[in-house]
């Protein structure tokens with residue numbers, strides 16, 4: 251029985267780790283589904299292409315070459331080292347050691363490339379850390395990045411750094427043990443990087459080496475399971491959500507805003523001289539409540555917008571391209587996404603505390619998170635949409651909230667109200683007579 | 694002072710029982726704004742020169758509703774859109790050309806969902822077409838040695854990926870086309886979009902148009918060309934803020950072309 255203890259402990263750790271992760275995923279999907287339905291069944295081939303190009307191929311990342319290249323290294327490291335994680339998990343369950351070793355040369359090449367990648371990841375992570383903490387790149391020190399977002403950004407780097415060090419330490423000790431001919435440690439793998447750590451372990455007894463190897467092995471895999479569960483609380487969630495988000499993201503020209511269907515129905519009714527104003531409402535008043543125009547809280551947004559909020563990497567590329575933000579206005583498209591996510595999380599917590607029912611907490615996305623001052627500073631220029639590496643559209647949320655301000659609260663800035671009443675009265679944003687529209691011909 | 698332009702309304706075409714080649718959507722700025730009217734006239738001169746059989750809606754034209762939509766007033770937008778669509782469909786309009794990227798965008802992308810399906814082109818695309826077909830020839834000796842930089846209007850560039858047509862037209866004039874650091878996809882907005890043109894900016898430390906004209910001035914241009922009446926106003930104001938109005942002119946691509954033909 252005792253000899254199986256490590257296997258049993260491992261399986262328990264695995265079940266707990268994956269169990270918690272599943273719970274988080276369920277919560278995540280429940281929250282995203284609070285959003286309104288939206289038709290995303292169109293343009294399937296284009297959507298697949300976008301996902302492959304933008305999420306898998308990282309085409310938007312390389313617009314900024316330094317960050318882009320480093321990011322691709324970390325990303326490749328993440329994907330490829332997962333093959334090693336598979337071996338580690340199987341070893342853990344079966345009590346084997348280096349299960350894939352019989353692959354021979356292929357195995358050597360695999361281990362060698364994992365090691366090289368691990369080193370590259372360490373380099374990239376250090377560069378990222380310097381950019382955030384020493385150079386203090388402007389987009390990483392904006393007001394919305396204070397507190398948790400800043401800690402989170404660094405935390406991810408620390409975790410990745412430690413995981414890579416553990417991986418290399420494990421290999422170094424293993425390599426030494428192999429050379430000493432320790433039982434169980436069959437000769438397998440090629441260690442181009444960790445062979446330089448091995449000299450540090452010289453002179454250690456076989457049992458200390460085994461202790462080091464086992465400790466590093468366990469910490470590495472437990473660290474990975476912990477990291478998996480950290481995702482939900484972190485902007486690092488993008489490593490999973492970037493894929494669906496680039497699939498469901500915008501496929502229409504950026505200038506095309508959606509036409510509100512609820513408005514179309516009412517306008518048609520208003521313009522149709524034969525419509526009976528008393529008849530229409532009974533047709534679709536199943537809910538009894540009149541449709542709310544625009545968005546004042548997260549439930550008024552559609553689920554793709556909510557998915558985007560969870561996908562946001564907080565990279566700030568949107569904000570650094572935003573003309574309003576560059577000229578000192580309060581608006582920051584990244585903050586729009588972070589606020590949406592934070593409010594959605596808050597709503598989710600309220601639901602958790604009330605058996606899955608949402609009970610109003612007297613707060614909403616508008617005013618409590620995003621102010622009208624931010625919303626009105628937007629020029630709808632689409633620079634943020636263009637800049638986002640994971641196909642997020644902060645502008646669509648801004649517009650949805652403006653709609654609420656204007657159509658539900660008549661709370662547009664005064665000059666805009668004047669402009670709009672001019673359009674209503676003379677068909678032009680200025681107070682000129684429609685009969686003068688052709689005067690330019692003879693001027 | 695100016696020579697007579699040949700402009701016919703849709704009503705006149707109807708009375709003759711004819712259909713025009715294209716409908717020229719003049720837009721509110723192009724109809725009322727003093728600076729934008731010059732752009733409208735320059736474009737019409739080019740149309741006249743190429744002997745295009747075009748129509749305008751004249752006093753029947755009304756705001757596309759684009760401004761209302763960007764400001765969040767979907768009601769007003771759809772009212773305007775449906776009114777315009779009724780009119781356009783009544784005249785059986787097939788093809789529309791406009792000098793205003795905002796009208797271009799909404800007519801092209803947002804009207805179809807409300808029942809208005811037309812082939813919509815921006816005037817720079819249409820002018821390029823006329824040149825390609827040999828209906829309009831540009832010689833443009835007048836611009837030799839001049840530096841022109843093109844400011845991409847957001848609703849033409851990023852919003853609809855039209856980047857080449859205006860540049861091709863400008864390069865036909867023998868002027869030297871110089872690009873700003875941020876251009877095409879990464880062009881900075883002039884500050885007018887999203888109905889900002891009609892309100893004071895929110896509190897900040899600079900105006901967007903001043904920042905954008907700084908980009909333009911860094912290229913040492915003689916002319917800042919653009920393809921939008923609102924960009925034109927913003928850039929003109931920006932030039933004034935930099936006190937460069939004596940050495941740099943802001944022109945629409947259509948004006949550059951008309952000037953080069955001495956129209």
Ligand code: SF4
Pocket residue numbers: 568571572573574575581582583627628629630631632633634635644645648
């Ligand atoms: S669309 Fe609005 S939020 Fe996005 S970059 Fe332009 S001004 Fe900023």
Ligand code: SF4
Pocket residue numbers: 561562563564565566567568569583584587637638639640641642644
């Ligand atoms: S919205 Fe996109 S560009 Fe902006 S911070 Fe999030 S991931 Fe980065």
